[in-house]
Amino acid sequence: MSRDEAGRRGTTDPVDDATLALLVEVAGTPKPGNVDRRRDLDDLRFEAFLGGAVGARSGLELAAEAGSTAGGPPGVGEAFERAVAGMADRAGTNTQFGCLLLLVPLVRAAADPDRELSSDGLDAVCRATTVDDAVAFYRAFEAVDVAVDDPPPGADDLDVRRGGDAEPALRGRGMTLRDVLALSADPADSDRVPDRNAAEWIEGFHRTFRAAEWILTDEGPLADRAARAFLGLLAAEPDTLVASTRGTETARETSRRAAETLGSRAIATAPTGDVSAVDADTVHGADLDAAESLAEAFVAEGINPGTTADLTCAALFVALRRGAEVAP
Known part of the structure; x- marks a missing residue:
């Protein structure tokens, strides 16, 4: 934990930082294919x-x-269940389900005096989850519609779309929330794009911390830094939501187009991707004016990299905890 983070822990409420992260994420412009302060989607407004x-x-x-x-x-x-219910009640739809799945353990780690906001601290929070946590997670799906893939073979009774009806299966199998997310983080089909949000829970939030460093070492308005980090994350790895709604090849092509917008054709976009393949200088040099044309194209084509937005929000929270400011 850095000195800046230690100082902010004593003066800044992590809930305030989480709320601010949600707001700055949607204000970042452009985030190709997503709602931002300049563009709405047909069924979602800023x-x-x-x-x-x-x-x-x-x-x-x-x-x-x-x-x-x-x-x-x-x-x-x-x-998480309460956060999703409150979100759905106020927004009238699903706006930030994935963001909240990442923010809740991040806030828990940041608020706990016995833990650090680090990969190890997040791993401890996730490993401490219980079957009750898994049941609450499933109930959250009753509040909103969430685009998800079919469950792995032999796990139909664990389909999250069953909501609270899956409780007997969860308890019978002794599945904690981390156990449930592990099923999506490492799909049996090697050609399938893993659930990036679930993978964060299993892998210590390394994408989140990587993108947070991009934001912290960047310059300019925080919302612009978030937009550049979004492009870096999308270029690095195919987006889960795009893969679920438009197919794996479209998700990979979407990442390739983001990499070209960053001016790099060398970024790895293999099926699993590699966020470490994107360096900070590449992200910081992103031309947001050039990204505007990609944003218009993605909206016209119905390509919505929503999971990448979730990761950007999580990275913003970490960056805020470590000293990033909205004021110059």
Whole structure:
């Protein structure tokens, strides 16, 4: 933990930083294919994301109750379920489900005096989840529609679209929330794009921390830094939501187009991708004017890299905790 982070821990509420991360993420422009402050999608508007950020706060506050109660803090799954319900109630739709899946454990780690906001700290939070957390996670799917792939072979009873009806299967198998997400993080089909958000839970949030460094070492308005980080993340790895809605090859081609916009044809875009293949200088040199044409093309083609936006939001939270500011 850096000195800057240590100082901010004493003066800044992690819930405030999480809320600000949600707001700055949607304000970053352009984020090709996603809602931003200059463009809406047919079924999603910029204002809905602002409402979702406000509505999610009560769940984020639960996540921040690390060790503050005699019986232990509320479960991560309970905090996530409340955040999603509040988001859906205020936004009227699914705006930030994936963002919240990443933010809840991040807030828990940041608020816990016994943990650090690091890969090891996040791994400890995720490994501490329970079957009750998994059940709450499944119930959250009853509040909103979420684009998901079919479950792996032999796991139909664990289809998240069953919502709370999957509770007997979860308890019978003894599946914790981390166990559930591990199924999506490492799909049996090697040609399938892994769920990047689930992979963060299993792999110590390394994409989040990598992109946070891009943001911290960049210059200019924070929303512009977020937009450049978005391009870096999309260029590095095929987006899960694009793969789910448009197919694996479209997801890979989307990453290739983002890499070309960054001015780099050498970035690896293999099926699994590699965020370490993108260096900070490449991200910092992104031409946001050039990215505008890619944004218009993706919107016209119905390509929506929503998982990349989730990771950008998580990276913004870490960057804010480590000293990034919205003021110059």
